[in-house]
Amino acid sequence: MVLFAEVVATSGEVAATRSRKAKVAALAGLLARLDRAEIRFATAFLAGELPGGRAGVGWSTLSTATVSPSEQAALTVSEVDESIDRLREISGSGSAQRRTDALTALLGAATEDEQRFLVRLLGGELRQGALEGVMLEAIATAAGVRSEVVRRAFMLSGRLALTSEAALTGGEEALAGFRLELGRPLRPMLASPADSLDQALDDLGDASVEYKLDGARIQVHRDGDEVHVWTRTLREITEHVGELVDLVRGLPCRSVVLDGETLALSDAGRPRPFQETMGRFGAQSPRDLLLQPYFFDCLHLDGLDLLDEPLHKRLDALDTVAAPHRIPGMLEPSPDQASTLLDEALDNGHEGVMVKSLDSVYAAGRRGRTWRKVKPAHTLDLVVLAAEWGHGRRTGSLSNLHLAARDPDGGPPIMVGKTFKGLTDELLAWQTEEFPRHATRSDDWAVYLHPEIVVEIELDGVQTSTRYDGGVALRFARVLRYRPDKDAANADTLDAVRALLPKR
Incomplete structure (x- = not known):
């Protein structure tokens, strides 16, 4: 049996070091001591997650919950999970007071360090997708299994705690039991940026x-x-995209898993603003703006899993089932043909092109080198840490953004710059209304946020700088748009920012 205090202490140890090796060692040491019944809960807590989802406790309730801490650590991991479950189940008349009473009881049984951890855990402040990679390494170390087997199981299960339990109780045999399961989403495969189209073609061959x-x-x-x-x-957005559901239900197959993009088009066939597409995912009137799907991969077809097949075979399957809805592209184009395709994509209002090795297998959740994205402008997806109150015509609005990149070693996001450029009146109004809902604190100067909002930034480049913790600073950064389709785990890493430094 592991005390909750040990989870809290390990989390603090991980946060206190920048060494990835030290983080893995600390996490693996605790994971190896867990009883079977504690594995899922402790893994989730260490990753800043709540098993079962949100507990129904708002930040205002958490910030006003004050109770004297316990003198001695006595809470177990299982007791904390049970208490959070009870919080989650409270509903009906008088639920606000009963929830406050239950929260007070939990905090009263916790030490001062445990209280701080619980408030941040329940408030979502500990959620760090960046820690997933470190956690997966720690799980592999604690279980004595290969890290690639753990990563594949996580790709297929989509749940860190479930993957941890399988590894620590059944080893590689249990991990190998995970399969692609219809109705359970896979983590998507990601692409790495390329400096140029020619470079991507040279690197990938066919x-x-x-x-x-x-x-x-x-x-x-x-x-x-x-x-x-x-x-x-x-x-899941199934209920909001009925036209996509109807289209997929009409495809010539019994079962299929497709990866792709969707967007709303204007009458002229050009993409509508990205925010309009994203707005459909929560629309109450789903038929107001129709979405068009464009698929680029087929991961399963009629009982056959295709994850481990090379891309060219997956594309054959895609043509079999959804050729009319395949994303525009070419196989093995010449450099001139590829350049023409890039120009066509840009002329049609799109971002650029993707270059993919025809021999690549589907490696979900990772930015591999076998898929490369080519865009004419430098852009980064960064996390908003804070926004300063504006001056002059922006008085009363939240304006200047503090921007951070994801720590590749699982720490909190690392600041790399600020910008107030590119913010339209509409975006200023949205920020001023939305950001306080994500605040950890505020003062007369700024509102400081949970690291969860992602913004796409266009920039001219990056330079070395001692002003920010990342050792780099953005040059002429400007806001393109917010990315509600991404969370902090999908933000670009500090390594990606540093890769934009001028080559010596």
């Missing part, structure tokens, strides 16, 4: 080149007449 659409990533599963649609962050 390749597919296709449009990089200015749309929203979707993953679609069909099993008979049952269809599910998920976003990049694995949020």
Whole structure:
């Protein structure tokens, strides 16, 4: 039996070091001591997650919950999980007071360090997708299994705690038991940026080149007449995209898993603004703006899993089932043909092209080198840490953004710059209304946020700088748009920012 205090202490030890090796060692040491019944809960807590989802406790309740801490650590991991479950189940008349009473009881049984951890855990402040990679290494170390086997199981299960339990109780045999399951989303495969189209073609050899659409990533599963649609962050949006469900239900197959993009088009066939596409995912009137799907991968077809097949075979399967809805592209184009395709994509209002090795297998959740994205402008997806109150005509609005990149070693996001450029009146109004809902604190100067909002930044480049913790600073950064389809785990890493430094 492991005390909750040990989880808290390990989390603090991980946060206190920048060494990835030290983080893995600390996490693996605790994981190896867990009883079977504690594995899922402790793994989730260490990753800053709540098993079962949100507990129904708002930040205002947490910030006003004051109770004297316990003198001695006595809470177990299982007791904390049970208490959070009870919080989650409270509903009905008088639920606000009963929830406050239950929260007070939990905090009263916790030490001062445990209280701080619980408030941050329940408030979502500990959620760090960046820690997933470190956690996966720690699970492999604690279980004595290969890290690639753990990563594949996580790709297929989509759940860190479940993967941890399988590894620590059944080793590689249990991990190998995970299969692609219709109705359970896979983590999407990601691409790395390329400096140029020629470089990407040279690096990958036999390749597919296709449009990089200015749309929203979707993953679609069909099993008979049952269809599910998920976003990049694995949020299900099936009920909001009826036209996509109807289209997939009409494909010539019994079962299929497709990866692709969707976007809304204007009457002229050009992509509508990205925010309009994203707005459909929560629309109350789903038929107000129709979405068009463009698929670029097929991961399962009629009982056959294709994850480990090379891309060229997956594309053959895609043509079999959804050729009319395939993303525009070419197989093995010449450099001139690829350049023409890039120009066409840009002329049609899209972002650029994707270059993919025809021999690549589907490696979900990782930015591999076998898929490369080519865009004419430098852009980064960064996390908003804070926003300063504006001056002059922006008085009363939240303006200047503090921007951070994801720590590749699992720490909190690392600041790399600020910008107030590119903010329209509409975006200023949205920020001023939305950011306080994500605040950890505020003062007369700024509002400081949970690291969860992602913004796409266009920039002219990067330079070395001692002003920010990352040792780099953005040059002429400007806001393009917010990315509600991404969370902090999908933000660009500090390594990606440093890769934009001028080559010596």
